[in-house]
Amino acid sequence: MPTVAACAVGRHHHTDADTFAELLGRGPESVRSCSFIGTAEGRAYLTVWSNLPGWLGGGEHIYSVSLEELPSEVAQQIRAGRNPWAR
DSSP: OHHHHHHHTTOEEEOOHHHHHHHHHSOOOSSEEEEEEEEETTEEEEEEEEOSOGGGTOEEEEEEEEGGGSOHHHHHHHHTTOOTTOO
């Protein structure tokens, strides 16, 4: 599974709520995609994939934020099993 591999090679980034929401708020791009992947242990996770070469920061990266840092309405939706960023 690529997502687990991204975490294993140090591509897991703890971030703040603003950055997390900004990443998910962007629309699809030709060289990058971002998607919400779920929660575990009180954190929300997303994956960002870029087709840039690895030496330029490409590949898959995982970002996570504490659910407590997210706005309460967003955290409630996530806890209810809904993706607040679904289009």
